[in-house]
Amino acid sequence: MKILVPIKRVPDPDHRIRVDLQRIALELSDVPHIINPFDANALEEAVRIREGPVPDAEIIAIGIGDPAWQQELRTSLAMGADRAIHVGVSGPPDPWNVARILRAITERESPDLVLMGKQAVDDDSNQAGQFVAGLLGWPQATFVSQIEFIPLDPEPSIAGHQLRVARETDTGIETIRLRLPAVITADLRLNEPRYAALPAILKAKRKPIETIPLTELNIELSPRVERIALQEVSSSRKCQYVQSVDELLDQLFLNRCL
Amino acid sequence: MRILAVIEHDGSSPKPGSLAAVGFAQAVAERNGGHVASLVIGHTVAGIAEILTSFGIVYFADSPALANPLADRYAQVIVDAVSRYHADMLVAASSTYAKDIVGRAAGLLGGAMVSDVVAHDWRDGQLLFVRPMHAGMVTETVILHGDPKIVTIRPTAYPQPIAMETQGELFPIAVQDPLPVGMMWEHLESKLGTRPDVTDARIVVAGGRAIADRHDFERLVGGLADCLDGAIASTRALVDAGIAPNSLQVGQTGKIIAPELYIALGISGAVQHLAGMKNSKKVLAINKDPNAPIFDFADYGLVGDVYDVVPELIGKLHEP
Numbered sequence: 072m073k074i075l076v077p078i079k080r081v082p083d084p085d086h087r088i089r090v091d092l093q094r095i096a097l098e099l100s101d102v103p104h105i106i107n108p109f110d111a112n113a114l115e116e117a118v119r120i121r122e123g124p125v126p127d128a129e130i131i132a133i134g135i136g137d138p139a140w141q142q143e144l145r146t147s148l149a150m151g152a153d154r155a156i157h158v159g160v161s162g163p164p165d166p167w168n169v170a171r172i173l174r175a176i177t178e179r180e181s182p183d184l185v186l187m188g189k190q191a192v193d194d195d196s197n198q199a200g201q202f203v204a205g206l207l208g209w210p211q212a213t214f215v216s217q218i219e220f221i222p223l224d225p226e227p228s229i230a231g232h233q234l235r236v237a238r239e240t241d242t243g244i245e246t247i248r249l250r251l252p253a254v255i256t257a258d259l260r261l262n263e264p265r266y267a268a269l270p271a272i273l274k275a276k277r278k279p280i281e282t283i284p285l286t287e288l289n290i291e292l293s294p295r296v297e298r299i300a301l302q303e304v305s306s307s308r309k310c311q312y313v314q315s316v317d318e319l320l321d322q323l324f325l326n327r328c329l
Numbered sequence: 330m331r332i333l334a335v336i337e338h339d340g341s342s343p344k345p346g347s348l349a350a351v352g353f354a355q356a357v358a359e360r361n362g363g364h365v366a367s368l369v370i371g372h373t374v375a376g377i378a379e380i381l382t383s384f385g386i387v388y389f390a391d392s393p394a395l396a397n398p399l400a401d402r403y404a405q406v407i408v409d410a411v412s413r414y415h416a417d418m419l420v421a422a423s424s425t426y427a428k429d430i431v432g433r434a435a436g437l438l439g440g441a442m443v444s445d446v447v448a449h450d451w452r453d454g455q456l457l458f459v460r461p462m463h464a465g466m467v468t469e470t471v472i473l474h475g476d477p478k479i480v481t482i483r484p485t486a487y488p489q490p491i492a493m494e495t496q497g498e499l500f501p502i503a504v505q506d507p508l509p510v511g512m513m514w515e516h517l518e519s520k521l522g523t524r525p526d527v528t529d530a531r532i533v534v535a536g537g538r539a540i541a542d543r544h545d546f547e548r549l550v551g552g553l554a555d556c557l558d559g560a561i562a563s564t565r566a567l568v569d570a571g572i573a574p575n576s577l578q579v580g581q582t583g584k585i586i587a588p589e590l591y592i593a594l595g596i597s598g599a600v601q602h603l604a605g606m607k608n609s610k611k612v613l614a615i616n617k618d619p620n621a622p623i624f625d626f627a628d629y630g631l632v633g634d635v636y637d638v639v640p641e642l643i644g645k646l647h648e649p
């Protein structure tokens with residue numbers, strides 16, 4: 072069984088993000104970057120699948136972006152991916168082009184499962200997983216917080232597996248089953264990602280990262296989303312402090328909040 | 330421009346958020362002389378389709394095979410409806426339903442999609458969309474290249490639609506055989522109680538890590554909400570701790586709400602939480618740490634222990 076795990080490199084969300092003077096780009100040079108948190112959940116789950124129900128699973132991390140991406144791919148190898156693919160592009164493409172590239176890689180690698188994050192915490196699009204599932208015509212389960220392998224026959228081959236997943240929806244936890252191959256997008260409650268220990272980090276240095284130029288995939292980027300402007304958001308509220316419950320109630324009634 | 334709105338429903342009526350998507354569609358159509366239609370998918374949904382005829386023509390796909398929202402089937406139906414109506418734009422309210430199903434349909438329709446739109450504008454006849462990113466710390470203005478354009482909107486940002494003078498026509502959509510069968514429904518465990526839904530309540534009371542257990546959550550957060558006919562909500566911290574169900578989580582990865590009054594009980598004010606509530610009309614924060622960031626996003630602040638303040642508040646609200 073093969074599991075493909077897309078990894079996005081994103082600015083650390085705990086840092087303040089600034090917009091440049093032209094109001095078109097973010098100033099990110101001083102901001103540390105991390106693996107998108109949801110992608111870390113996806114990778115962790117892939118490793119748990121290999122540690123549990125499918126010991127022969129091969130885990131391939133894939134990143135689409137500039138050379139700096141190598142760092143997050145190296146971290147992915149330390150967390151447990153067996154190998155990594157880096158598709159070199161000058162900046163992260165929009166979700167449509169991410170999905171097209173993921174489809175091309177999927178056609179090359181024939182994974183049984185694409186396990187990815189539900190959303191990138193920088194663009195907050197929540198699209199690439201659904202796009203690639205549609206493009207491949209594969210079953211999809213988005214916002215997944217639990218995955219269970221159901222063996223359909225005694226042979227531990229993947230063709231003999233179905234997945235039962237729990238999905239976090241606005242109305243509650245939904246349970247569905249999926250045929251493989253499938254696309255799954257991870258929610259934060261899927262698991263708690265591990266920190267790579269030193270031996271794993273050292274071992275990761277010897278694992279391969281293959282670099283594939285876009286031309287080799289016969290893909291020309293065709294952006295669907297074009298950014299016109301960016302704006303920082305700041306709070307315009309001024310907090311009025313009250314000293315007691317009585318004063319609070321007076322204020323709330325006076326201002327017709329209640 | 331022909332705009333098709335995908336309507337999410339609860340089995341008997343359209344969700345208010347989906348109606349706001351129709352409101353958005355009307356606003357766009359009014360400006361460029363366009364038309365608006367709705368699409369309902371499910372089983373025994375004729376009644377819901379009927380309700381929607383007040384806003385124009387309605388397509389509906391009704392079949393036992395569509396009894397539950399499975400993305401592979403539903404997306405195929407949406408793609409059929411887009412081609413029947415010759416839609417140049419597909420809109421829906423940003424919810425887990427639309428992110429899942431409309432997102433997949435968008436993948437089949439060429440991927441010109443923008444999510445979570447909070448405002449739009451026109452420039453040289455072109456539609457500009459404004460959307461938050463980076464957990465709402467930044468907003469971006471974008472244009473879409475390609476057709477159809479697929480848009481999800483934040484329901485809090487758009488009004489309910491205006492009824493037409495004449496009712497629209499109803500068009501059933503025959504379900505094309507075979508529907509995909511790679512996804513199979515099991516069940517939905519809904520923890521929605523009897524309280525108002527957090528996305529449409531006027532007042533929302535939310536609890537954070539300060540709340541120690543389920544019992545206290547019910548007593549303090551639930552108790553205060555009940556005095557105010559409000560809904561209850563929580564931070565991710567409480568959902569992770571198993572104290573509150575996931576459907577109550579507000580924030581970047583939870584629900585996005587904008588009630589008249591948001592009451593934050595023992596919530597620090599992490600950006601990921603603010604992303605879900607900072608557009609509330611008024612915010613009241615109660616926190617024992619005077620430096621908690623939530624106060625920067627609050628209109629009223631009370632520095633104190635929620636275990637003392639909230640019972641007192643509930644007691645005084647009960648007084649005649």
Ligand SMILES: Cc1cc2nc3c(=O)[nH]c(=O)nc-3n(C[C@H](O)[C@H](O)[C@H](O)COP(=O)(O)OP(=O)(O)OC[C@H]3O[C@@H](n4cnc5c(N)ncnc54)[C@H](O)[C@@H]3O)c2cc1C
Nearest residue numbers: 537538539564565580581582583595597602617618634635
């Ligand atoms: C990718 C990602 C997505 C996320 N998405 C979300 C999301 O959608 N929604 C969300 O909420 N979070 C989200 N988070 C988590 C978020 O970063 C914070 O960890 C979380 O919001 C903190 O919750 P809290 O305010 O309840 O807890 P804390 O940050 O621990 O704050 C508790 C507060 O309670 C106060 N307090 C403690 N005891 C008392 C008392 N007795 N009386 C009064 N005050 C008291 C403390 O002073 C403190 O300010 C996300 C995180 C990541 C990484």
Ligand SMILES: Nc1ncnc2c1ncn2[C@@H]1O[C@H](COP(=O)(O)O)[C@@H](O)[C@H]1O
Nearest residue numbers: 077078135187188190191196197198199
């Ligand atoms: N440039 C990228 N490289 C690898 N994976 C990506 C990239 N962009 C997005 N993804 C994957 O797609 C998911 C959803 O992203 P988005 O649709 O942008 O919110 C992310 O959680 C990643 O798993």
